[in-house]
Amino acid sequence: xxxxxxxxxxxxxxxxxxxxxxxxxxxxxxxxxxxxxxxxxxxxxxxxxxxxxxxxxxxxxxxxxxxxxxxxxxxxxxxxxxxxxxxxxxxxxxxxxxxxxxxxxxxxxxxxxxxxxxxxxxxxxxxxxxxx
Numbered sequence: 001x002x003x004x005x006x007x008x009x010x011x012x013x014x015x016x017x018x019x020x021x022x023x024x025x026x027x028x029x030x031x032x033x034x035x036x037x038x039x040x041x042x043x044x045x046x047x048x049x050x051x052x053x054x055x056x057x058x059x060x061x062x063x064x065x066x067x068x069x070x071x072x073x074x075x076x077x078x079x080x081x082x083x084x085x086x087x088x089x090x091x092x093x094x095x096x097x098x099x100x101x102x103x104x105x106x107x108x109x110x111x112x113x114x115x116x117x118x119x120x121x122x123x124x125x126x127x128x129x130x131x132x
Contacts (some may be wrong), residue, residue, distance in 0.1 A: 007043070008057070010055065010057045011056050012056070012057045012059060013049075013052055014058070014059040014060070014061055015045050015049065016058055016061045016077075017045055017059075017061070017063070018062075018065060018108065019040075019041045019062060019063070019064055019065070020065045020112070021064050021065060021066050022065070022066075026040070030064070034068050035064065035068035035069065035070060035071070037062075037064050038064045038067075038068050038070040038073075039063040039071070041060075041070070042060040042061075042062040042070040042072065042073075043060075044056065045060040045062065047058050049052075050122050052066075059073075060072065060073075061073040061076065063104070063105070064111060065108065065109055065111075067102075067105055069101075072081075077097060077098065077101065078094070080097060081093055081094030083095045085098065092098050
C-alpha cells in the first residue's frame with residue numbers, strides 16, 4: 001500500500017499474482033487469446049478483495065508466465081513510465097521499465113521450470129509427491 005492518494009482521495013492497494021498458462025486448469029483460457037489467463041486471475045482477485053473498494057482503490061496486477069499482463073496492470077506500468085519520464089526527461093524510461101519486467105519474467109520462468117523439472121524427475125524416480 002502506498003501513502004499517496006490515488007483516485008477519489010483513496011489510497012492505492014495492489015495485489016500481484018503470477019499465473020502459469022501451462023497449468024492444465026488455465027489451458028482453455030490461454031487458447032482464447034493473449035492475456036486471457038491474466039484477466040481471469042485479475043477478476044478473481046478483484047472479487048476476493050471487493051470489500052476493500054469502500055476504503056481503498058484496489059488494483060489487481062496479474063502476470064502470465066509467458067509474458068502478458070492484465071489490462072489494468074499494463075495501464076499502471078504505462079502511467080508509471082510516463083511519470084518517470086516527466087521527472088527524468090528521458091523518454092526511454094518507459095522502455096526500460098518494460099525491459100526490467102521482462103527480465104523479472106525470465107528469471108521467474110527459469111526458476112519455475114527448473115523446479116517443475118526437478119519435481120517431475122524426483123516423482124518419477126522415487127514416487128515422491130512434489131507440490132507446485
